[in-house]
Amino acid sequence: MQYFMDLVVVGFSIGMVYALVALGISFIYSGLDIVHFAHGEIYMLGAFIGVALFKHTGLSYPMLLIASMVLTGLLGVAIERLFYRRLTRAGGGYTFAGMGMIICGFGMSIVLQNVAYLIWGAKPLPFPVSFGMPLEIGELTLPRSYIWIVGAALILMAALHLFLKKTRLGLAARAVAHNKEIAYLMGINVPMMISVLFGIGCALAAAAGVLVGPINYVQVLMGIGILIKAFAAAVIGGFGNLPGAVLGGLLVGVTESLGAGYLSGSYKDIYAFILLIFVLMVRPSGILGVSIKSKA
Amino acid sequence: MLEIAGVEGGYGSVQILNGVSMRVARGQMVALLGGNGTGKSTLLKTISGLIKPWKGSITFDGQRIDGLRPDLIVRRGLVQVTQGKEAYPGLTVEENLRLGAHVRRDRAGVRRTLERVFEYFPILGDRRNQFSATLSGGQLQMLCIGRGMMSEPKMMLLDEPSAALAPQVVLDIFRIIGRICREGTTLLLVEQNVRMALLLAEYGYVIRDGVVHIEGPAEKLIGDDNVRLSYLGGTVADRDGGKNLRH
Numbered sequence: 107m108q109y110f111m112d113l114v115v116v117g118f119s120i121g122m123v124y125a126l127v128a129l130g131i132s133f134i135y136s137g138l139d140i141v142h143f144a145h146g147e148i149y150m151l152g153a154f155i156g157v158a159l160f161k162h163t164g165l166s167y168p169m170l171l172i173a174s175m176v177l178t179g180l181l182g183v184a185i186e187r188l189f190y191r192r193l194t195r196a197g198g199g200y201t202f203a204g205m206g207m208i209i210c211g212f213g214m215s216i217v218l219q220n221v222a223y224l225i226w227g228a229k230p231l232p233f234p235v236s237f238g239m240p241l242e243i244g245e246l247t248l249p250r251s252y253i254w255i256v257g258a259a260l261i262l263m264a265a266l267h268l269f270l271k272k273t274r275l276g277l278a279a280r281a282v283a284h285n286k287e288i289a290y291l292m293g294i295n296v297p298m299m300i301s302v303l304f305g306i307g308c309a310l311a312a313a314a315g316v317l318v319g320p321i322n323y324v325q326v327l328m329g330i331g332i333l334i335k336a337f338a339a340a341v342i343g344g345f346g347n348l349p350g351a352v353l354g355g356l357l358v359g360v361t362e363s364l365g366a367g368y369l370s371g372s373y374k375d376i377y378a379f380i381l382l383i384f385v386l387m388v389r390p391s392g393i394l395g396v397s398i399k400s401k402a
Numbered sequence: 403m404l405e406i407a408g409v410e411g412g413y414g415s416v417q418i419l420n421g422v423s424m425r426v427a428r429g430q431m432v433a434l435l436g437g438n439g440t441g442k443s444t445l446l447k448t449i450s451g452l453i454k455p456w457k458g459s460i461t462f463d464g465q466r467i468d469g470l471r472p473d474l475i476v477r478r479g480l481v482q483v484t485q486g487k488e489a490y491p492g493l494t495v496e497e498n499l500r501l502g503a504h505v506r507r508d509r510a511g512v513r514r515t516l517e518r519v520f521e522y523f524p525i526l527g528d529r530r531n532q533f534s535a536t537l538s539g540g541q542l543q544m545l546c547i548g549r550g551m552m553s554e555p556k557m558m559l560l561d562e563p564s565a566a567l568a569p570q571v572v573l574d575i576f577r578i579i580g581r582i583c584r585e586g587t588t589l590l591l592v593e594q595n596v597r598m599a600l601l602l603a604e605y606g607y608v609i610r611d612g613v614v615h616i617e618g619p620a621e622k623l624i625g626d627d628n629v630r631l632s633y634l635g636g637t638v639a640d641r642d643g644g645k646n647l648r649h
């Protein structure tokens with residue numbers, strides 16, 4: 107029982123990291139209709155920016171997290187403006203961007219890996235934030251880094267929820283996600299909103315990177331594995347569905363952790379996909395359903 | 403208020419508008435008529451900035467707006483209510499209406515306009531917290547018109563507000579449209595319901611093959627043989643039948 111609970115705690119924490127990345131991917135998909143294949147690298151850059159800030163500034167960990175989210179978000183906005191948006195001119199906005207956009211995403215992921223390599227090198231960097239002694243709750247020993255992951259992720263998810271449901275800009279964001287033409291006719295600055303949406307998606311990935319950094323090393327290729335798992339998570343929950351992305355992330359994290367603990371650690375990476383295949387067999391549109399939207 | 407001069411445009415390389423010229427005076431209601439696929443919606447989208455005109459000029463309230471981004475045109479007080487009752491199904495009635503007020507920052511004023519819309523369309527007030535996906539066709543049309551009112555525009559472009567609605571609802575909608583105009587909003591009304599439109603509007607344009615084919619004061623168009631034959635089913639318009647619409 108003790109062992110089981112430990113595995114669940116670890117799985118749940120890692121699941122929150124997957125959930126944040128999956129949330130970013132689903133958020134960008136629901137808003138811009140693009141499947142962003144360079145999102146793992148955004149996560150990686152977020153982690154590196156976090157490490158760099160840790161080394162060169164005296165920022166506290168929460169401030170570090172926020173600063174990295176802001177910087178990575180802005181970087182994402184720049185990438186979207188400079189590269190992705192050009193592609194949309196080929197075919198009526200983001201809607202039918204299709205194949206070109208996917209290739210561009212893959213290309214961007216390779217470019218960003220190499221940029222990170224040139225700046226930070228191939229050696230994994232430590233991210234030695236000290237969180238203090240683990241927390242003891244009855245039988246359970248909780249490393250504080252896990253508490254940070256879960257706590258920060260929940261706060262970010264709640265903040266995103268409140269932004270979307272309670273603010274004027276959030277309402278506009280939902281409108282843009284659903285139908286850009288009508289959003290324009292509401293007087294919404296659609297190109298600007300697209301940047302905001304993309305920036306938020308990237309900031310979520312950066313948060314995941316900064317949160318996972320202290321329990322892992324930060325390295326150039328860390329984005330590859332997470333991308334695949336975050337995709338599995340997003341699809342399991344229902345692609346483009348935001349609560350679904352969170353649910354999918356947690357399921358992937360816990361399944362993986364239990365599988366590694368009870369079955370075999372060397373096959374750790376396949377459990378997510380066994381789960382994915384199982385879910386898709388039972389519910390092809392994911393657990394909470396693919397987000398449905400009208401054209402445009 | 404709105405002046406269109408020699409506007410050409412279309413989609414991609416397909417030309418739909420072949421030089422449209424028309425004007426709408428402040429406070430006026432003008433009807434824009436024409437058969438299916440003649441370019442009425444295309445013209446409205448060109449005015450509201452969703453598609454850019456290739457040639458010609460569009461002047462609104464004394465300033466050129468052709469080529470401007472659609473949201474900036476809305477900010478100047480020109481709002482389009484599209485054909486096809488396009489509300490956001492995943493948003494509630496009130497959220498849809500609040501979207502219409504996106505360009506406004508005065509919370510109290512927005513709340514007042516919201517109450518005004520609920521006074522125009524009481525059913526929307528009753529359903530303010532329901533998802534708009536649950537509304538009937540008529541209610542959706544009311545929602546779209548109400549949403550257009552939310553920014554308190556100087557002028558509204560209405561694209562076939564009576565399409566595919568039950569006769570009683572059509573009457574309600576036209577009554578409201580008349581009231582919106584009387585309360586000071588300039589209107590350009592696209593309609594298939596030609597008789598109703600000409601009874602309400604002061605002036606009318608008939609568009610065919612992307613150009614203005616016939617134009618004139620509404621009373622004159624109702625009596626016009628060409629208009630009657632093409633769009634009024636060939637019978638003499640019963641003008642008294644719709645008189646009560648005027649007040």
Ligand SMILES: Nc1ncnc2c1ncn2[C@@H]1O[C@H](COP(=O)(O)OP(=O)(O)OP(=O)(O)O)[C@@H](O)[C@H]1O
Nearest residue numbers: 413416418436437438439440441442443444445485
């Ligand atoms: N998005 C589009 N892309 C290409 N062609 C289009 C598009 N929308 C409309 N058209 C074409 O432009 C022409 C004019 O269409 P438009 O919608 O302006 O007509 P309309 O007068 O509004 O007709 P209706 O009364 O049926 O609404 C039609 O031939 C139509 O097929």
Ligand SMILES: [Mg+2]
Nearest residue numbers: 442443444485
């Ligand atoms: Mg039309």
